[in-house]
Amino acid sequence: xxxxxxxxxxxxxxxxxxxxxxxxxxxxxxxxxxxxxxxxxxxxxxxxxxxxxxxxxxxxxxxxxxxxxxxxxxxxxxxxxxxxxxxxxxxxxxxxxxxxxxxxxxxxxxxxxxxxxxxxxxxxxxxxxxxxxxxxxxxxxxxxxxxxxxxxxxxxxxxxxxxxxxxxxxxxxxxxxxxxxxxxxxxxxxxxxxxxxxxxxxxxxxxxxxxxxxxxxxxxxxxxxxxxxxxxxxxxxxxxxxxxxxx
Amino acid sequence: xxxxxxxxxxxxxxxxxxxxxxxxxxxxxxxxxxxxxxxxxxxxxxxxxxxxxxxxxxxxxxxxxxxxxxxxxxxxxxxxxxxxxxxxxxxxxxxxxxxxxxxxxxxxxxxxxxxxxxxxxxxxxxxxxxxxxxxxxxxxxxxxxxxxxxxxxxxxxxxxxxxxxxxxxxxxxxxxxxxxxxxxxxxxxxxxxxxxxxxxxxxxxxxxxxxxxxxxxxxxxxxxxxxxxxxxxxxxxxxxxxxxxxxxxxxxxxxxxxxxxxxxxxxxxxxxxxxxxxxxxxxxxxxxxxxxxxxxxxxxxxxxxxxxxxxxxxxxxxxxxxxxxxxxxxxxxx
Numbered sequence: 405x406x407x408x409x410x411x412x413x414x415x416x417x418x419x420x421x422x423x424x425x426x427x428x429x430x431x432x433x434x435x436x437x438x439x440x441x442x443x444x445x446x447x448x449x450x451x452x453x454x455x456x457x458x459x460x461x462x463x464x465x466x467x468x469x470x471x472x473x474x475x476x477x478x479x480x481x482x483x484x485x486x487x488x489x490x491x492x493x494x495x496x497x498x499x500x501x502x503x504x505x506x507x508x509x510x511x512x513x514x515x516x517x518x519x520x521x522x523x524x525x526x527x528x529x530x531x532x533x534x535x536x537x538x539x540x541x542x543x544x545x546x547x548x549x550x551x552x553x554x555x556x557x558x559x560x561x562x563x564x565x566x567x568x569x570x571x572x573x574x575x576x577x578x579x580x581x582x583x584x585x586x587x588x589x590x591x592x593x594x595x596x597x598x599x600x601x602x603x604x605x606x607x608x609x610x611x612x613x614x615x616x617x618x619x620x621x622x623x624x625x626x627x628x629x630x631x632x633x634x635x636x637x638x639x640x641x642x643x644x645x646x647x648x649x650x651x
Numbered sequence: 652x653x654x655x656x657x658x659x660x661x662x663x664x665x666x667x668x669x670x671x672x673x674x675x676x677x678x679x680x681x682x683x684x685x686x687x688x689x690x691x692x693x694x695x696x697x698x699x700x701x702x703x704x705x706x707x708x709x710x711x712x713x714x715x716x717x718x719x720x721x722x723x724x725x726x727x728x729x730x731x732x733x734x735x736x737x738x739x740x741x742x743x744x745x746x747x748x749x750x751x752x753x754x755x756x757x758x759x760x761x762x763x764x765x766x767x768x769x770x771x772x773x774x775x776x777x778x779x780x781x782x783x784x785x786x787x788x789x790x791x792x793x794x795x796x797x798x799x800x801x802x803x804x805x806x807x808x809x810x811x812x813x814x815x816x817x818x819x820x821x822x823x824x825x826x827x828x829x830x831x832x833x834x835x836x837x838x839x840x841x842x843x844x845x846x847x848x849x850x851x852x853x854x855x856x857x858x859x860x861x862x863x864x865x866x867x868x869x870x871x872x873x874x875x876x877x878x879x880x881x882x883x884x885x886x887x888x889x890x891x892x893x894x895x896x897x898x899x900x901x902x903x904x905x906x907x908x909x910x911x912x913x914x915x916x917x918x919x920x921x922x923x924x925x926x927x928x929x930x931x932x933x934x935x936x937x938x939x940x941x942x943x944x945x946x947x948x949x950x951x952x953x954x955x956x957x958x959x960x961x962x963x964x965x966x967x968x969x970x971x972x973x974x975x976x977x978x979x980x981x982x983x984x985x
Contacts, residue, residue, distance in 0.1 A: 415703035419727055477818050488851055513720075519731055521738050527917055533829075534836045535846070557839050561917040570724050591662055644914055 408592070409567055411517040420518050421567040426509040426548045426578040428555075429566055433541070436504030442492040451479040484505060493528040496522050511560075511569040524562040531558030588646045592622055596643050603636060615639060660712050667705055671725060674698035699729040744925060745972075752926040753969025755919060762892040762899075769846065770853040770888060777857025785865060786928055789859075800866050807875050811943040819943070824935025827883060831890035833929050835897070835920070839913070842898015849891045856884075878952040879938040881903030881960045886927045887936070889967075891982055893920035 407423035432632030493503045499519045500512035512528070514520050520528070523578045544556035553565045556599045588596065597615055606614070615635050623641075677695050681687045687695070706722045713719065756763070781788050788797055799806045810819065828847070837844025863872045897916050902911035941947055941955060965971045 413703060413726075413730060415700060417703040417706055419723065419730065421727075425678065430926055452887055477821070481821070516734075517727070517730075518734055521736060523743065525917075527921060531836050531839065559912060560835075561839065563914045570727065572719070590664065590713070590716070590718070597717065600963050 407511070409515070409517055409553070409565065411515075419569070421513065421517055423534070423553050425554050426545060426566055428508045428510050428568075429548065429554070430545070432502070432504040432508035432510055432566075435506070435507050436490065436502050439503055440487050443490075444487045447483045447486060448479060461602060473518075491532070492526055495525045495529070498523070500564075505566075506569070509569050510566045510646040513567050515563050515565065517567075520562065520564050524564055527561040528558040528564055529563045532557075534558075544586060548577050592618075593643075593646050595621075596646070600636075600639055600643060606630065653960050656863055663708075664718070670698065670701060671722070672704075674702060674729060675725060678725075678732055679888050681732055681777050681850050682728075688764035695729065696733060696821055696898060696899075699726070699733055700975075702726055702729060723760045728790035747922050747925060748966065749972045750969050751885070751922045753967055755922045756967040759892045759896055759920065759923075762895045763888065764850050766845075766888050766891045766895060770884070770891075771851030773850045774857035774860075777859075778861040779857075781858040782864075785862070789860040791855045794864060797862070800868060803815070803866060804864070804866055805871055805875065807872075807943055816939040816943070818939075820935040820939025823938045827931045827935065828928050831924070831931065834891040835894045835924060838894030838897030839901070840898070841901050842895050845891050845894030845898060848894075849888070852884075852887065870968075874949050875942050875953060876950075878947070878955045878959075879934045880964055882930055882937075882954045883934045884962060885950070885960060889923050890927050893923050898921040927968060929967075930959075933959065 405568055405629055407425075411419045411420045411421075413419060491502060495512060496507075505511055510519055512525070514524065519617060532544075533546070535541055535558050537543045541556075544558070547560075548554045548556050551560070553559075555565050595618060599611070599618060603611055612635065616626050618639070622642075660979065674695070677691060677698065681691065681695065701876060702722065702725060706726055709719050709722055716896075760793070777791065781791065792800075796806045814822075830852075834845050834848045837848060860869055863869045897913060897920060900912040900916035901909055907915070937955060937959065941952065947955075
């Protein structure tokens with residue numbers, strides 16, 4: 405069953421967010437892990453290449469090893485910094501998101517459904533130390549499986565959770581409101597928008613059937629609907645007209 | 652064909668749409684600049700109220716409509732901007748160093764005493780174990796360390812010639828900060844993880860000192876350790892006391908839920924950690940630049956160690972940066 409985070413605002417309107425489960429959480433983590441691992445590795449390779457140019461050697465990483473401890477640390481430290489600061493820094497800068505979370509369509513919020521402050525995000529990341537025990541985030545995953553909102557210890561400590569991200573959705577009201585001169589009702593306009601949005605994902609006979617049904621519903625001639633491309637063009641034109649845009 | 656309620660809904664939407672667009676634009680502006688003039692803020696707040704009302708109406712009229720989803724998204728964004736907490740990280744950190752950490756250290760004094768007692772007891776146990784059964788030294792020290800002690804040398808001898816001080820400091824402070832964070836976060840395992848860290852560190856310290864004593868090197872080890880070690884151990888014990896507080900909140904949450912008690916304990920006890928981290932940076936610098944340097948005499952080392960520890964105590968007493976409270980000042984500002 406889908407878990408919901410329901411928060412009542414001061415105006416007694418409920419804001420409802422869908423809690424992201426361990427599937428989305430792990431998916432986001434894996435993407436992030438690959439990004440930070442590759443970034444750190446890229447830095448090491450860059451340093452190895454630079455050293456290799458200075459002192460050509462038989463195999464790739466040997467200049468890095470031979471260069472002595474100072475250079476070795478100077479090469480390793482930024483790589484380690486990329487690896488370990490990736491999550492806390494990006495979560496603060498991107499307001500509870502990371503590239504991986506963005507791709508998985510999730511973000512971090514507080515229990516009041518607001519963006520967490522830097523303190524909470526740092527706490528959440530410090531507790532990765534415990535969540536990642538004994539290896540591969542086993543403890544964190546087990547805790548997430550048994551907590552109501554599927555959170556790891558770090559989230560429990562910071563009072564945060566992961567929800568599906570709706571915040572950056574388009575806030576364009578054109579599609580849902582339409583021009584005053586429009587002959588389409590709000591319900592019909594929504595049907596039309598949905599159909600055009602899902603056009604590519606539908607099978608050809610099905611979308612044709614739906615399009616013809618829609619035309620019949622709004623009293624447009626159906627028999628002359630022509631090829632599929634023409635049909636789609638007609639629907640688009642109808643949508644543009646309903647939004648008050650020049651056809 | 653549009654029926655009567657649909658026509659009414661359409662008319663209503665037409666009337667309100669401009670308001671939503673305006674709110675949406677105002678939000679984008681305020682979010683981008685992160686500051687706003689009073690009239691703009693007033694408009695934002697009244698726009699938000701009106702939006703909440705419109706959303707209720709839209710939900711009742713057409714619960715599944717896309718419009719509802721968009722209004723919800725707009726409401727979420729507006730709520731985010733309106734409820735954004737004032738203040739910034741710099742102020743928060745300053746407040747924490749000024750009196751937050753001191754208050755928490757005072758509240759946790761019982762726990763600090765308890766973990767210190769545990770640490771001393773396990774250090775004594777480590778000493779006794781290695782003193783009575785010298786072969787057990789292998790439990791607490793690496794083979795390399797044991798070999799060098801058996802040759803009559805400390806493993807720290809000549810350290811400064813092998814590793815540059817800057818790197819040594821960096822390595823040590825990273826390691827100590829990680830140990831402190833472990834001592835704190837492992838409190839999430841009902842405090843048991845924290846007690847394990849304190850016990851193990853005590854055993855190791857006692858064991859290693861006993862091993863060096865058997866070869867007449869304990870005095871030299873003390874000379875190496877004293878400048879940085881007093882603060883280092885104190886800070887790890889502070890972090891451990893904070894960790895025990897987490898365990899206590901989980902074990903005895905009182906009349907709150909376990910999760911709420913845990914969260915509160917993390918927020919409160921966690922205030923000690925930035926102070927701990929800062930002092931570990933200093934301890935790392937001392938351990939990299941002073942401790943391995945044979946030019947420093949024992950007296951200088953003791954002076955540095957004790958002075959640094961007194962500085963820590965001064966910060967934790969809250970007297971270092973405390974501002975005099977202005978009389979009659981109110982926290983309420985408009």
